Amino acid sequence: MSQYNTTNKANNEVMAMSFNGHTLQSIIKDGQIWMTASDLAKALSYKNSKSVTNLFNANSSEFTSGMTTVTDSVTSAKTKGLTVKTRIFSLRGCHLIAMFARTKVAKDFRKWVLDILDREVSTPAIEQSPAITDADWVRYSRSMTIPEMAQFTGHSEQQVINALHDIMGSPARTTSPAPVMTPELQHALDQFWGFIATQNIAALNHSHKQHELAISIPEVYELAEPWQLPDTSLLYKALRLSTTPRFYRANTVIASERTNKSRRVWVFIKSVGQTAIAKV
Template identity: 90%
Template sequence: MSHYNTTNKANNEVMAMSFNGHTLQSIIKDGQIWMTASDLAKALSYKNSKSVTNLFNANSSEFTSGMTMVTESVTNGINGSKRKMAIRIFSLRGCHLIAMFARTKVAKDFRKWVLDILDREVSTPAIEQPPAITDADWVRYSRSMTIPEMAQLTGHTEQQVINALHKVLGSKVPTTSPAPVMTPEMQYALDQFWGFIATQDIKALNHSHKPHELAISIPEVYELAEPWQLPDTSLLYKALRLSTTPRFYRANAVIASERTNRSRRVWIFIKSFGQTAIAKV
């Protein structure tokens, strides 16, 4: 797996990434990661890029200019000459949307992988609010994603997602549901996660400048651990929302890191007053 911090990387620089045994050559443009249709097809287990192109053509109205573009690529021609050709590339959000339309067996795993990379991105300027999402974006997301998935992709809270959908769709979005239940599997995942955190230097993991908060980058934690030390993220994300010590506050918030002074997408928890950060682990 590659390092995903693209800060200070030059435009059009190629960066190798690994997914499901495939090496993907991503392109850096304006500090963001983009993938070619060819590499996207490889990741999704299609025979060639035509399948990705067909998915895009069939759903082109769903994509914004921030999700896909046509750019020039220089390849080796006859006798060492250079030949320019136009290729379509997709941003991480564009890759995620293509994977939503894909029906291959690895599409679900690829979507999770892309979201994990989005969590790791720290190249954007420090901001207090998540980036603006257009009305068309919300309509598109509502057709194929759950509210938690939309929250994770956009960096909004689930309540912000609900409010936005209500405003755009013009119909009431249910805000109440049966209270989530902490299953034994979720409790084990929670204990496993906080147990690992307790073995680490908490100050080195905490990105918050507020003394009562823990602001933790989940992908950063997983980079420190062996695979057997932490639970599957799909289960952990559900369990962390039920964490009480420290108490869950917000998921996928973008803050200016106290440690690096750069923006970082984090999960925020509230420490128990008068107790250490991980008092009950």
């Protein structure tokens, strides 16, 4: 059984939820749903909570206090009710852990969490969620589509697009000073196109124009391991300096040739006769 409306739930109340045949014991804290590392591991098909702890430790800088915290929990009667420190994750924290997870059910679990979040934001909450920072938006854009970010944050898709535009900026104008290619930016560019060369480029291209290559950056990062691609803050600068293929537009919305839906992409112009991206 799954329950979603936590408005009238008391702190520390345990609520049963069901995912993929597993019963998860969620905890209500400040009107929000939280899960222990142990239940999160069960949902993601890990053997034990150590795998979730390792994912968190490796990416702890990505998490805010609104995503995870450590709380006291009471052990069983056999241990005379001793208390232990237990790490718990909010739904947003669960979603981020699932972004780093590589199990087969991780994608389905992310969708499940987003569905609960979507229901949660449609009901009154005890407290407003913490404000989303610019760093949060950049992190979300690295691994989520526009609709996913809208569900995840409780914003409309247009609000998400506006926020990303404000943070990441518009395409460079011809009157702007010419940016300088540094070794660091060149390395980021080589790393990105090198990874693209290992993929089915036709499956990544959202443009219907033969001379264009329209790529969703979050979609690319969803396919890669964390170590395979540079930090997006560096990549966004480097991509504007790309010459093969040549940078054309950044963060523009087009009707995807593949999905027939609106998609925010970076657009590049292929070189004459270019059919694929050469490995670097």
